[in-house]
Amino acid sequence: MSRSIRLAVIPGDGIGQEVVAQGLKVLSAVLPQDVKLETREYDLGARRWHATGETLPEAELESLKDHDAILLGAIGDPSVPSGVLERGLLLKLRFAFDHYVNLRPSKLFPNTPTPLAGRPEIDFVVVREGTEGPYTGNGGSLRTGTPAEVATEVSVNTAYGVERVVRDAYERANARPRKKLTLVHKNNVLVYAGHLWKNIFDRVGQEYPDVTTDYLHVDAATIFFVTQPERFDVIVTDNLFGDIVTDLAAAVTGGIGLAASGNINPTGAFPSMFEPVHGSAPDIAGTGKADPTATVLSVALLLRHLKYEAEAARVETAVTEDLAARDGVTRTTDEIGDALAIRVTA
Amino acid sequence: MSRSIRLAVIPGDGIGQEVVAQGLKVLSAVLPQDVKLETREYDLGARRWHATGETLPEAELESLKDHDAILLGAIGDPSVPSGVLERGLLLKLRFAFDHYVNLRPSKLFPNTPTPLAGRPEIDFVVVREGTEGPYTGNGGSLRTGTPAEVATEVSVNTAYGVERVVRDAYERANARPRKKLTLVHKNNVLVYAGHLWKNIFDRVGQEYPDVTTDYLHVDAATIFFVTQPERFDVIVTDNLFGDIVTDLAAAVTGGIGLAASGNINPTGAFPSMFEPVHGSAPDIAGTGKADPTATVLSVALLLRHLKYEAEAARVETAVTEDLAARDGVTRTTDEIGDALAIRVTA
Ligand SMILES: CC(C)[C@H](C(=O)O)[C@@H](O)C(=O)O
Ligand SMILES: CC(C)[C@H](C(=O)O)[C@@H](O)C(=O)O
Numbered sequence: 001m002s003r004s005i006r007l008a009v010i011p012g013d014g015i016g017q018e019v020v021a022q023g024l025k026v027l028s029a030v031l032p033q034d035v036k037l038e039t040r041e042y043d044l045g046a047r048r049w050h051a052t053g054e055t056l057p058e059a060e061l062e063s064l065k066d067h068d069a070i071l072l073g074a075i076g077d078p079s080v081p082s083g084v085l086e087r088g089l090l091l092k093l094r095f096a097f098d099h100y101v102n103l104r105p106s107k108l109f110p111n112t113p114t115p116l117a118g119r120p121e122i123d124f125v126v127v128r129e130g131t132e133g134p135y136t137g138n139g140g141s142l143r144t145g146t147p148a149e150v151a152t153e154v155s156v157n158t159a160y161g162v163e164r165v166v167r168d169a170y171e172r173a174n175a176r177p178r179k180k181l182t183l184v185h186k187n188n189v190l191v192y193a194g195h196l197w198k199n200i201f202d203r204v205g206q207e208y209p210d211v212t213t214d215y216l217h218v219d220a221a222t223i224f225f226v227t228q229p230e231r232f233d234v235i236v237t238d239n240l241f242g243d244i245v246t247d248l249a250a251a252v253t254g255g256i257g258l259a260a261s262g263n264i265n266p267t268g269a270f271p272s273m274f275e276p277v278h279g280s281a282p283d284i285a286g287t288g289k290a291d292p293t294a295t296v297l298s299v300a301l302l303l304r305h306l307k308y309e310a311e312a313a314r315v316e317t318a319v320t321e322d323l324a325a326r327d328g329v330t331r332t333t334d335e336i337g338d339a340l341a342i343r344v345t346a
Numbered sequence: 347m348s349r350s351i352r353l354a355v356i357p358g359d360g361i362g363q364e365v366v367a368q369g370l371k372v373l374s375a376v377l378p379q380d381v382k383l384e385t386r387e388y389d390l391g392a393r394r395w396h397a398t399g400e401t402l403p404e405a406e407l408e409s410l411k412d413h414d415a416i417l418l419g420a421i422g423d424p425s426v427p428s429g430v431l432e433r434g435l436l437l438k439l440r441f442a443f444d445h446y447v448n449l450r451p452s453k454l455f456p457n458t459p460t461p462l463a464g465r466p467e468i469d470f471v472v473v474r475e476g477t478e479g480p481y482t483g484n485g486g487s488l489r490t491g492t493p494a495e496v497a498t499e500v501s502v503n504t505a506y507g508v509e510r511v512v513r514d515a516y517e518r519a520n521a522r523p524r525k526k527l528t529l530v531h532k533n534n535v536l537v538y539a540g541h542l543w544k545n546i547f548d549r550v551g552q553e554y555p556d557v558t559t560d561y562l563h564v565d566a567a568t569i570f571f572v573t574q575p576e577r578f579d580v581i582v583t584d585n586l587f588g589d590i591v592t593d594l595a596a597a598v599t600g601g602i603g604l605a606a607s608g609n610i611n612p613t614g615a616f617p618s619m620f621e622p623v624h625g626s627a628p629d630i631a632g633t634g635k636a637d638p639t640a641t642v643l644s645v646a647l648l649l650r651h652l653k654y655e656a657e658a659a660r661v662e663t664a665v666t667e668d669l670a671a672r673d674g675v676t677r678t679t680d681e682i683g684d685a686l687a688i689r690v691t692a
Contacts, residue, residue: 076534082544083537091535115572117463134480134501139538145545149505151538155480159495186586188422189437191429192485192497198428199491219593226461226572226597240532244590247565251572 004036005306008067008271012045013085014280015290015333016073022292022337023071023299026318029341030303030311040067044089046077046280055088061096069302070273073295074280087137094130097270099263100161101168102130102239103301104246104277106229110324112254116226122253124232127169128242130263132161133193135239157193157238162200168266169236170208180233181205182214184221184241197238221245225252250277257290260297264305272305274298288332293319296340311344318343350382351652354413354617358391359431360626361636361679362419368638368683369417369645372664376649376657376690386413390435392423392626401434407442415648416619419641420626433483440476443616445609446507447514448476448585449647450592450623452575456670458600462572468599470578473515474588476609478507479539481585503539503584508546514612515582516554526579527551528560530567530587543584567591571598596623603636606643610651618651620644634678639665642686657690664689 009024011017024039031037042060049055064070075090094102108114108122132155139153166183173181183201187194198215205213216224218241224231225248237245250259259277276294284290297319303312318340331339355370357363370385377383388406395401410416421436440448454460454468478501485499512529519527529547533540544561551559562570564587570577571594583591596605605623622640630636643665649658664686677685 082534082540086534087537115462115464117461134499135535137537139501139536141538141542143505147505147509149542151503151542153480153501153503153536153539155485155499155501157497157499159493163493186589188428188432189481189586189589190485190499191433191483192487193499194428196487196495196497219589222568222590222594223597223602226594227601240535243532243535243565244568248568248572248594251569255573256569 006067007039008070009041010072012073012075013077014282014285019292019295020073023295030344067271072275076280099130101264102128103262106249108253122229127236129165133239173234178233180212184237262301274302352413353385354416355387356418358419358421359423360628360631365638365641366419369641375687413617418621422626445476447610448474449608452595454599468575473582475511479585519580524579526558530583608647620648636679
């Protein structure tokens with residue numbers, strides 16, 4: 001029986017194109033010969049918006065559905081008003097495809113600079129809720145632009161939405177050696193959403209007696225990210241807190257040049273989407289300076305999601321070895337991609 | 347003419363009592379002899395709530411108004427459900443007294459451990475909005491406790507509220523040597539609140555041509571807190587983002603044992619309130635292990651607010667010298683307070 005992967009590719013803006021090319025290079029290299037990789041590229045992002053005013057037309061959203069997964073580079077450009085592409089394209093995809101598990105592993109690789117003294121051991125994964133919270137676009141503005149303006153943003157949280165992501169996080173914690181799950185929220189101030197999260201976290205926890213649980217307010221959590229990151233194993237948190245702490249997590253583990261993410265729909269009803277956490281970095285676009293490692297690690301998450309576990313592990317090992325072998329000589333985006341592609345086939 | 351300070355004191359919970367005692371010790375020591383210090387202590391916090399069910403009765407709120415300032419230790423205890431004292435006492439005070447400037451300086455003192463490698467120069471101040479945003483208590487829960495629960499939290503932002511705090515931040519930036527102001531928000535996702543903040547930030551900025559401005563999304567800002575904290579001078583941000591980044595700021599500048607804060611009403615219509623950023627730390631309450639330095643630095647902010655500038659500077663110098671003179675020997679809460687009280691009179 002021949003196997004195939006139908007992959008939608010959205011290179012997007014800035015360095016997106018360059019890093020995605022390396023991700024695809026490594027993906028092709030690591031896949032067994034009998035697996036047919038079919039890619040289809042989508043022209044979405046700043047260029048498209050300037051040309052046509054479109055962010056994500058309905059027809060393209062439909063056509064994207066017809067894939068096993070999506071690989072995305074980066075979205076965003078200073079020439080586009082803030083929010084247009086984020087809300088109209090990136091978040092639209094996460095919401096339309098019900099990517100309720102936004103998975104962001106954080107690991108301090110060997111030979112990788114960290115701003116933290118003493119190089120603590122860091123190896124945790126953040127399960128960020130991806131379809132609710134303050135990201136629903138549920139807000140408005142009254143008397144806009146006048147001295148009497150009132151602007152609101154509504155964080156929407158449902159038992160349905162919280163329970164499914166909390167359950168996913170318990171499953172992941174239960175499958176890891178340390179079996180520890182930390183809920184991060186702010187339930188002493190955001191009492192309604194906070195209590196919903198905490199109650200579900202406690203209730204679902206009864207089904208996972210082997211998992212040790214912990215709760216931290218988001219402000220206190222940021223302290224532990226820099227003073228005691230080794231205390232974390234799996235973290236589950238809301239959409240906005242997850243956005244904030246995963247950038248911080250990336251910073252302490254060597255920078256967003258290495259941070260991968262998966263926007264996952266665990267039911268398989270819609271394709272999941274894999275993207276580096278870094279943005280489009282327009283200042284270095286086209287210079288060959290972009291590090292494609294985060295994209296390559298996102299490809300590993302993609303492979304694991306599609307049940308190519310051995311191939312996912314090979315990609316991760318290749319990255320670990322490549323980082324360990326670094327000697328301080330600066331390499332181009334392409335050179336790093338080549339090195340990784342060679343390693344996965346070795 | 348004889349001068350006086352009428353100070354309301356809320357020791358609160360856990361280590362609050364101990365650290366406030368040291369703050370008062372240093373305050374008495376540093377004040378000129380002709381200044382009469384009248385203190386009145388308020389029994390508010392977990393003990394009171396357990397005894398009477400009250401958090402902040404109307405009569406006490408009224409009586410607090412009749413003071414020049416408030417010194418608060420810490421609020422919160424695990425025996426009280428999360429949110430009860432925070433919302434019913436601490437936030438109630440901030441809102442009732444319209445403390446719209448929540449001022450939190452961050453400085454890396456000499457001889458102070460930081461988790462960051464390379465000891466960067468850190469000296470910035472966060473102006474956190476204190477009366478709006480997601481802290482208004484404007485939320486609710488429907489079908490609570492059922493699988494169909496929906497919980498919301500509404501962030502409320504007004505031009506009135508944003509402009510006054512942004513203006514205060516520009517004033518502070520303009521008065522500092524580097525004259526740099528960074529707005530931290532998330533206007534690519536929270537577009538309504540974000541655009542309100544950004545528009546006002548840009549418009550008010552035209553009145554301060556000497557101030558250099560910058561904008562960062564809150565997630566990106568957390569990266570710079572650990573990789574490039576020296577880039578910050580004054581930061582202005584909303585209530586929740588300010589809560590998160592000031593704990594992180596405290597962590598990189600030696601821990602919340604040193605972080606001071608002022609909840610300021612710049613109009614003088616109500617008394618301003620000064621408190622250490624750390625919480626009640628019930629695990630070390632009564633052991634003499636609590637570091638009163640954050641409270642003493644909060645007393646410096648209090649003195650400056652009441653226009654005792656020379657005395658404020660003396661307290662800050664005393665802290666700097668005391669930290670520089672530390673030799674690794676552990677001192678009790680009381681010993682640190684004594685040492686600081688001696689230094690301010692020297
Ligand atoms: C670009 C932006 C909308 C996005 C987010 O806030 O989720 C990004 O910061 C991320 O973390 O993927
Ligand atoms: C205790 C809590 C309500 C408070 C806040 O969130 O403002 C605290 O974290 C702070 O920063 O002063």
